[in-house]
Amino acid sequence: MNICNFNGLTGRVVTPDDPFYHELRQVYNRAVNKFPLAIVFCQNETDVSNAVLWSRSHHVSLRIRSGGHNYEGYSTGNDILDIDLSELSQIVIDEASGLFTAQGGATNKQVYATISSLGYPFPGGTCPTVGVSGYVLGGGWGLSCRYLGLGCDNLIRLRLVNYEGNILTASDDENQDLFWALRGGGGGNFGVVTSMTFRLPPKIDKVTLIDIRYSNADQEKQSLFIQTWQDWLANADARVTMVSRIFNSLEEGLGIIARGIFYGPPETALGIIKPLLGLGGVRYSLKYLTFLEAVTIIGEFYPPFESFQSTSRFVLHDFNECESNRLSELIASRPSGSIYAALSFYALGGKVSETAPEATAFYYRDAHYITWLNTVFESCKCENSNWIKDRFCYLKSITEGSYVNFPYGSLPCYLNEYYGNNVYRLKEVKQNYDPYDVFSFPKGILKISPFN
Secondary structure: OOOOOOOOOOOEEEOOOOOOHHHHOOOOEOOOOOOOOEEEEOOOHHHHHHHHHHHHHOOOOEEEEOOOOOOOOOOOOOOOEEEEOOOOOOEEEEOOOOEEEEEOOOEHHHHHHHHHHHOOOOOOOOOOOOEHHHHHHOOOOOOOHHHHOOHHHHEEEEEEEOOOOOEEEEEOOOOHHHHHHHOOOOOOOOOEEEEEEEEOOOOOOOEEEEEEEEEOOOHHHHHHHHHHHHHHHHOOOOOEEEEEEEEEEOOOEEEEEEEEEEOOOHHHHHHHHHHHHOOOOEEEEEEEEOHHHHHHHHHOOOOOOEOEEEEEEEEOOOOOHHHHHHHHHOOOOOOOOEEEEEEEEEEOOHHHHHOOOOOOOOOOOOOOEEEEEEEEEOOOHHHHHHHHHHHHHHHHHOOOOOOOOOOOOOOOOHHHHHHHHHHHHHHHHHHHHOOOOOOOOOOOOOOOOOOO
C-alpha cells in the first residue's frame, strides 16, 4: 500500500493503522472487499475541498461515498482516498418556502425521520441506509415515483465541490448543463455533492401500505404473474407504485412477493390491485398508516449488509408467454452458495413518464418498469458472478438499457446502456466540469476525446 503524508486533509481521517479501519472500509455489499489508502469523514465543505485538493497534489485517485450502497462498490477502491460524507448529514426544512435542504451524506432514513414526522412524504428510496445523494444523482426510483416523480425530478438545486476544490451551485438558473447532468447521470462523475435542495410535496395524512404474497408458487405461476403484472401496470392508477418479485429462496422455495404504497385509502387500493390477487393461494394485507410508518416497515426488510451479484434492465415492451416462461426459468435453480435468487420488477410510468427523456439525464422515461436479477450468497462468489453473466445475455436480448443505480460491472457498451441518447451531452458536461478526470471510477462517464 502507498505511503503518504496526510497533512492537508481535514475532518476525521482514518488510515489502515486505525483500530476501526477494517470496519469502516466496508460497504453494504460484502462481496466488495477493497482497501482504501485512507478514508476522510468530512464534516463540512472545507473538508471536502481539502480532500479533493490533497488527492490531486498527491496523485491519489479518489472515490465518493455517501451511504456505501453502490452495488459494484464504485464508492471505494484499493489505494484510493475515500471521501466519506456520512458525517455531513444535516437536514433543514423551510416550510414557508416549501423547500428542504439535505447535506450530501443524509440517508433515506434521516430524510424520512425529519420531514415525514411533520406529515410530508418524499419520493426517496426503500432502503433506509442508502445515501440520498447517490440515489438522486442516478435518477431515484422509489415507491412514490409514479405519484411524485423520481427523486431527481424534485430537485431545485445542488451544491458541489468541483475538481479545483471550488464550490458550485447547479440549478435551473446556474450551471444549467451541470444541473441537467446531475439529474440521472449517476453519482461520482462531476464532483462531490455537498447539499441538495428539494421541493416539499403536499402534506398527507395517511397512505396504504400494500403487501402481496404467494408462497410455494411454482414456475408456471411465477410466469403467469409476470404476464398479470405487466397487464395490470399498463393501466394502473398513478397513485400506486409497487415493486414485485419472483424468487427462489433456500428457506422458502419458490415464491412471489409484491409491495407498494398507494396514496389513498385501503378500500380504493383493494380495487386497484385486485388483478394481482387472482392467481390462487394469495395472502395480502392493506394497512392504512402514516407515510413515515409505511416507509419504516418497508425499510425493516433490509439487512444491515449482504453479499450479492446483480444486473438490471429497462423493460419497454410487454413480454409474450414464451418470454415470461424463459424469465421464470432464470431463477429456477440457484448457484452454489446462493441462499436467495430473484427477478424483481420496479414499476415506472405515471409521473415519471411525464418528463421527456432528454429533459434530464435520466433517459428511459418511457420504460414500463425496471427489472433486476440478483443472487444473494454466503460463499462461491465466482459461481454467483457467472450465474448472473450467463443469464444476462437472454435478459439483454428482450430489454433495452440498464439503470445506473443498479450497476453491472460486466455491462458492455455501458455508457449507451445507462444513458441512451443522452450520452454525448453527458460527455460534454464531463469535459466542461471535470476536464482532468479527477472524478473517475470503473463504468464512469468519459469526457469527449478522439479515443472514446
